[in-house]
Amino acid sequence: MKLYRFLTGPDDASFCHKVTAAMNKGWHLFGSPTYAYDAEAKIMKCGQAVVKDVDGQEYEAGVTKLSDW
Template sequence: MKLYRFLTGPDDASFCHKVTAALNQGWSLAGSPTYAFNAEAGVMQCGQAVVKDVHGKDYEPDMKLSEQ
């Protein structure tokens, strides 16, 4: 199965660590990162799509994708 996640966070080191952790868990970048101003919070937000192939499992809607 192929899994998809969209990681988001503030424009700081915590977002870079989140993406780095996903890459080290076997996820791959999918497309370009996004960057936008969150007017409600008053901060810049980052986003990055990641994908991962997992063999021997079937997708189920209730699975926790970050644990695959």
């Protein structure tokens, strides 16, 4: 199965650790990161899409928990 996640977080080390943890679990960066100002929270936020291929498994919407992979 092919999996897709979009990771988001504040522009700080916690976001970098989130992306690093995903890559260390076999996820790969997909496309360019995003960066936007959250006017309500008055902070910059980051986003990064990641993808992963998992052999021998089938994707089931509502059942497959992406963060488990």
